[in-house]
Amino acid sequence: LPIVVLISGGGTNLQAIIDAARDGLPVDIRAVISNQPDAYGLQRAKKAGIPTAVLDHRDFDSREAFDQGLAALIDSFQPGLVLLAGFMRILTPAFVRHYQGRMLNIHPSLLPKFQGLHTHQRALDAAEKEHGASIHFVTEELDGGPIIIQARVPVLPGDDAEKLAARVLEKEHIIYPLAVRWIAEGRLSLNGAGQVVFDNQA
Numbered sequence: 743l744p745i746v747v748l749i750s751g752g753g754t755n756l757q758a759i760i761d762a763a764r765d766g767l768p769v770d771i772r773a774v775i776s777n778q779p780d781a782y783g784l785q786r787a788k789k790a791g792i793p794t795a796v797l798d799h800r801d802f803d804s805r806e807a808f809d810q811g812l813a814a815l816i817d818s819f820q821p822g823l824v825l826l827a828g829f830m831r832i833l834t835p836a837f838v839r840h841y842q843g844r845m846l847n848i849h850p851s852l853l854p855k856f857q858g859l860h861t862h863q864r865a866l867d868a869a870e871k872e873h874g875a876s877i878h879f880v881t882e883e884l885d886g887g888p889i890i891i892q893a894r895v896p897v898l899p900g901d902d903a904e905k906l907a908a909r910v911l912e913k914e915h916i917i918y919p920l921a922v923r924w925i926a927e928g929r930l931s932l933n934g935a936g937q938v939v940f941d942n943q944a
């Protein structure tokens with residue numbers, strides 16, 4: 743399955759996908775695209791021999807113009823699936839519709855709890871006993887699309903945002919490759935009614 747991965751930062755989730763592909767995940771990572779020229783994830787891609795591209799949103803005079811340029815760049819690689827992995831941009835409805843059912847995102851919370859930013863601190867402030875990460879199909883609702891898989895971690899006494907984030911990140915690196923595997927193997931998809939369909943027999 744040809745995929746394109748979008749990043750903005752460190753790219754540890756990208757690295758998990760790269761490592762999984764090396765170990766047999768049936769994907770062909772066609773390109774890694776970042777909106778941040780200095781994203782460390784670009785170095786990870788280069789080390790793995792994966793083509794990289796930077797589309798700096800500061801070079802565009804509107805969100806729509808950036809998203810149109812981004813879609814054209816993504817489509818030039820003809821991916822069957824697009825992964826947002828630490829991609830810190832809010833996408834326009836037209837862009838999201840264009841990739842409906844074939845774009846995933848990872849969000850560091852047990853959605854629908856804590857959509858948006860600073861999820862670990864917010865979970866601590868809310869005295870949550872559990873926290874985690876979610877892989878979901880991208881829809882027009884920010885951090886709100888149909889959920890594919892979630893991982894839970896305990897919130898422990900003495901946790902601060904950094905400790906909790908590290909515990910969640912470990913799980914992210916397990917569930918993201920697993921969600922991609924299910925789609926690459928044709929076992930999971932999003933139907934026309936926006937429901938996640940899992941076919942265990944496929």
Ligand code: GRF
Binds near residue numbers: 751753755850
């Ligand atoms: C992680 O918290 C992830 O959940 C979110 O961005 C953060 C960094 O991810 N998507 P990465 O290390 O850049 O993959």
